Amino acid sequence: MNAPFFKFGYFGDEVSLLIAVVIGVLFGFVLERAGFGNGRKLAAQFYFQDLAVFKVMFSAIITAMLGIFYLSWSGLLDISLVYKGTTYLYSQLLGGAFLGVGFILGGYCPGTSIVAMATGRLDAVMFGVGVFLGIFIFGEAYPLFADFMFTGNMGVVTLPELLNISYGLVMLIVIAVAVGGFFGAEYLEKRWAEKHGGSDERQSGETVVEETIEVTIATQTTY
Amino acid sequence: MNQTSGLWHVLYGSALNRFLAIAAVVLGLVSLAGTTQSNEKVTIDARELALIVENEVDHVTVQKLADDLIRGETNFRLLDLQTPEDFAAYHLPGAENVQLNDLAEYPIQRNERIVLYSGGGIHSAQAWFLLKARGYKAVYMVLGGLSSWKEEVLYPTLAADATPEQVAGFAEVEQVAKHFGGAARRGGAAAGSVDTALPTPPVIAPTAPVIQRPTKRAREGC
Amino acid sequence: MASDHSPNELYGASAALIRPDTAGAAPYWNPYVSGVLLGLVLLAAYVLMGRGLGASGAFSSVTALAVEKAAPAHAAGNEFYQGYLQNGIGGNPLKSWLVFEVIGVFLGGFLSAALAGRLTGNVAKGPRISVRTRLLFALAGGTMMGIGAKFARGCTSGQGLSGGAVLNVGSWAFMLMVFALAYALAYSFRRLWT
Numbered sequence: 001m002n003a004p005f006f007k008f009g010y011f012g013d014e015v016s017l018l019i020a021v022v023i024g025v026l027f028g029f030v031l032e033r034a035g036f037g038n039g040r041k042l043a044a045q046f047y048f049q050d051l052a053v054f055k056v057m058f059s060a061i062i063t064a065m066l067g068i069f070y071l072s073w074s075g076l077l078d079i080s081l082v083y084k085g086t087t088y089l090y091s092q093l094l095g096g097a098f099l100g101v102g103f104i105l106g107g108y109c110p111g112t113s114i115v116a117m118a119t120g121r122l123d124a125v126m127f128g129v130g131v132f133l134g135i136f137i138f139g140e141a142y143p144l145f146a147d148f149m150f151t152g153n154m155g156v157v158t159l160p161e162l163l164n165i166s167y168g169l170v171m172l173i174v175i176a177v178a179v180g181g182f183f184g185a186e187y188l189e190k191r192w193a194e195k196h197g198g199s200d201e202r203q204s205g206e207t208v209v210e211e212t213i214e215v216t217i218a219t220q221t222t223y
Numbered sequence: 224m225n226q227t228s229g230l231w232h233v234l235y236g237s238a239l240n241r242f243l244a245i246a247a248v249v250l251g252l253v254s255l256a257g258t259t260q261s262n263e264k265v266t267i268d269a270r271e272l273a274l275i276v277e278n279e280v281d282h283v284t285v286q287k288l289a290d291d292l293i294r295g296e297t298n299f300r301l302l303d304l305q306t307p308e309d310f311a312a313y314h315l316p317g318a319e320n321v322q323l324n325d326l327a328e329y330p331i332q333r334n335e336r337i338v339l340y341s342g343g344g345i346h347s348a349q350a351w352f353l354l355k356a357r358g359y360k361a362v363y364m365v366l367g368g369l370s371s372w373k374e375e376v377l378y379p380t381l382a383a384d385a386t387p388e389q390v391a392g393f394a395e396v397e398q399v400a401k402h403f404g405g406a407a408r409r410g411g412a413a414a415g416s417v418d419t420a421l422p423t424p425p426v427i428a429p430t431a432p433v434i435q436r437p438t439k440r441a442r443e444g445c
Numbered sequence: 446m447a448s449d450h451s452p453n454e455l456y457g458a459s460a461a462l463i464r465p466d467t468a469g470a471a472p473y474w475n476p477y478v479s480g481v482l483l484g485l486v487l488l489a490a491y492v493l494m495g496r497g498l499g500a501s502g503a504f505s506s507v508t509a510l511a512v513e514k515a516a517p518a519h520a521a522g523n524e525f526y527q528g529y530l531q532n533g534i535g536g537n538p539l540k541s542w543l544v545f546e547v548i549g550v551f552l553g554g555f556l557s558a559a560l561a562g563r564l565t566g567n568v569a570k571g572p573r574i575s576v577r578t579r580l581l582f583a584l585a586g587g588t589m590m591g592i593g594a595k596f597a598r599g600c601t602s603g604q605g606l607s608g609g610a611v612l613n614v615g616s617w618a619f620m621l622m623v624f625a626l627a628y629a630l631a632y633s634f635r636r637l638w639t
Contacts, residue, residue: 004495007333009360013534017545019493024549025556026486027498027602032557034479039569039583041473043638046631052476057606059243059480060487064610066250067488073257081333083496085598085608087615092604095597096619098589100626104634106586107569109601110594111500113587114547115554120566126580127587131501134591135508142525149596159612168254170612175251179244182477243477297536 003077028115037115039107039123046104049192051185058178065171089152106130272355281351283338283363285372289399292316299336302329304346305369315340315372316403323350333359340365340372377405471561487610494542497607501594503547505529506538525595571638582637 002008006016034056035041044050071077103109106127108116113131116124160167275281291299292315303310303318310320321329323346331337337359339347347364354362365372377400381393397407473479490498509529513520520526534540558564570579594600597619599608605623608616 003492005493007495008358009333016494016542017534017540020542020545021549021552023486023490023493023498024546024551025553026489026549027483027546028550028553028555029557030474030479030483030486030553031550032554032563033474033561034476034483035473037554037558037563040571040638041569043571046627047635047639049639052473052479055476056480056483057601057609059477060483060606061609062247063481063484064487064491064606065484065612066247066254067484068491068610069254069257069259070250071488071492072259073254077492079259081495082491082611084611084613085604085615087613087618088598089615089618092597092615092619093622095593095595096622097626098593098596099600099619100593100623101630102586102589102591102593103623103627104586104630105637106583106590107638108583108586108590109500110504110590111498111547111550111600111602114500114550116569118551118554119558119564121569122566122576123568123570123579123583126583127590128504130584130587130589131504131591131594132508132511132587133584134588134593135501135505135595136512136591137588138592138595139508139512139523139525142523146524154614157614159614159617162614166255167259167612168251168257171254172248172251174612175247179248182240182244239475240477243481 003071004081007078007081027111028118031112031115032119036112037119037121037124039112039116039121039127042109042112043104043107047192048188051189054185055182058181062175062178065174069167069171084156084158086156087152087154088150089154091149091151093152102134272352275355281355281363282366284366285376286399288315288338288340288365288372289376289403293399293402299338299363300331301338301340302331302350304339304341304350309342313369321350323353326350326353327357331359333357335359336361336363338363338365341368343370344368373405376400377403379407381407381409470563470565483606484610487606490607491610496542497603497610498546499543499599499603499607500547500550501591501600501603502529502541502543504591505595506532506541506544510538571636573636573639579637 002010005011006019011019031037035052036056041050042053045053068077068079068082072079099109106113108124108127110128110131113124113127117128154162158167160170163170301315301318303314303320304323305314305320306322307320310318314320318340337354339350339354339362341347341350344364344367347368351362351364367375379393379396379400381389381396385393393407393409400407474482487498490496506529509520509526512523512526513530520530529541530538532538532541533544538544555564568576568579570576574582590600594603597604599605599616599619601623604613604616604619609620
């Protein structure tokens with residue numbers, strides 16, 4: 001039971017900030033390599049053209065989820081010391097709704113907008129300005145709905161606890177749904193590509209300089 | 224892509240996708256046999272604990288604590304183990320009231336500096352042992368508890384036969400006492416050891432703007 | 446041994462999907478491989494720090510600090526700003542884990558794009574709208590995200606990824622809501638992207 005290392009005091013606050021930068025660099029690098037520095041590729045998720053957001057996110061969740069479970073099972077990671085946010089159902093659902101709207105309008109989320117900014121995209125800078133603005137609006141209005149923020153308090157609760165089934169079974173369900181979704185995603189991308197043949201992008205987009213020239217037109221996909 | 228290697232193929236190939244999917248499903252199936260663990264079991268390194276106790280490195284004097292509080296140090300959590308009634312009657316500024324049997328669930332981290340005090344010192348010693356055994360790294364107790372606090376910080380008395388150094392340093396002691404709402408007394412002819420019955424200390428309202436600490440020290444969410 | 450294969454065979458199945466958005470740039474990674482690597486980074490954060498990844502928290506710290514600089518008394522009376530102002534190490538709101546992590550994200554994104562030849566700086570948008578329209582919608586979307594991330598106590602990284610991996614109930618509810626709303630509105634806003 002020696003992990004999480006920070007919580008057992010293996011290093012202090014200063015070192016933790018160094019670790020933050022290193023973790024961040026890796027996070028940003030992988031996000032960029034996955035194509036998440038491109039708002040159009042991200043938004044293509046919602047038009048069934050390119051389901052990379054779904055694939056990357058769920059592969060990541062499954063990987064970390066399994067890793068946490070197996071490290072905990074083997075006794076290396078004390079899962080009770082792993083931070084889990086409290087569930088405030090109503091404010092989180094409302095927040096999710098706002099985020100969904102923001103995603104389709106803006107094409108990024110806060111993390112991917114940082115990556116896109118790093119690659120020099122002006123739209124991401126505008127998006128970032130918007131995030132600051134949104135937080136400012138929220139902060140100014142906070143006293144109005146401070147009480148609402150704490151409604152639907154379910155405490156710190158995980159799916160296995162809520163459903164009263166084993167941790168492993170929940171994981172298996174998540175994996176089954178995700179893998180099923182992956183096959184579905186490959187099928188959808190293939191179908192979209194067949195229907196469009198990858199040609200409509202070329203007519204309109206490529207001559208404009210600021211245009212993102214290509215976004216993932218699936219011409220051939222088999223799983 | 225002439226230098227295309229097997230690695231390239233593996234990184235971008237569908238064979239890998241299939242492998243990953245199968246691996247995830249297999250790991251998911253195996254996990255049905257396991258459980259997550261958290262260390263509710265307590266292990267004690269008796270010798271290490273004995274050494275700490277013997278060397279008294281786990282003690283904080285009331286003077287040191289008073290200095291830290293005046294300076295507004297926030298790098299520690301101050302836990303008060305009195306009963307809620309006693310806590311309401313008097314507690315140190317910034318202290319959080321915790322009962323011994325709630326300690327296990329109390330949101331403190333193993334890497335936090337935790338300073339414990341109680342009325343006399345017995346409860347804080349018990350809490351110290353409990354936390355130490357559960358792997359909390361930096362746990363300290365206030366030597367003498369609130370009794371010492373009252374005697375040495377709130378209502379200190381300058382002995383009649385004080386040395387010149389003690390007299391010189393007493394002005395500062397008086398300042399400290401005043402800060403916490405007490406009053407130092409210069410032991411003249413009147414103040415003898417007879418008069419040391421503890422006066423009721425003034426209640427320091429918890430709302431006093433001394434140290435405001437969120438219940439959870441660090442936000443770890445997004 | 447594979448040198449005489451056609452590109453699609455070499456790249457495997459999703460050859461077209463990993464095509465870069467800039468001519469001559471390196472291809473995007475296979476999304477599943479990216480996901481596994483991202484998951485390992487997240488796992489590293491949990492093992493080292495006992496916490497997950499995040500992004501919007503860093504925006505909040507900066508916002509709170511800016512408000513404090515502009516109007517100290519106003520910020521002092523606001524519980525929300527205070528939460529972030531008191532959060533940093535040694536009383537400095539910018540010395541917080543998420544702020545440093547986000548600085549890292551920027552550096553990592555830059556490094557990856559530079560190595561891949563993707564530091565193009567163009568605006569990512571659909572072909573049917575002007576750059577100006579895109580920028581306005583980006584601003585609007587960012588604003589909604591900012592508000593939403595605070596209601597939800599986290600964004601796609603903090604709630605979605607990190608909370609999802611520890612099977613947090615609120616995080617999964619949040620994530621379903623994000624995708625539900627985005628898909629529900631996708632058709633209405635198709636002009637933006639397709």
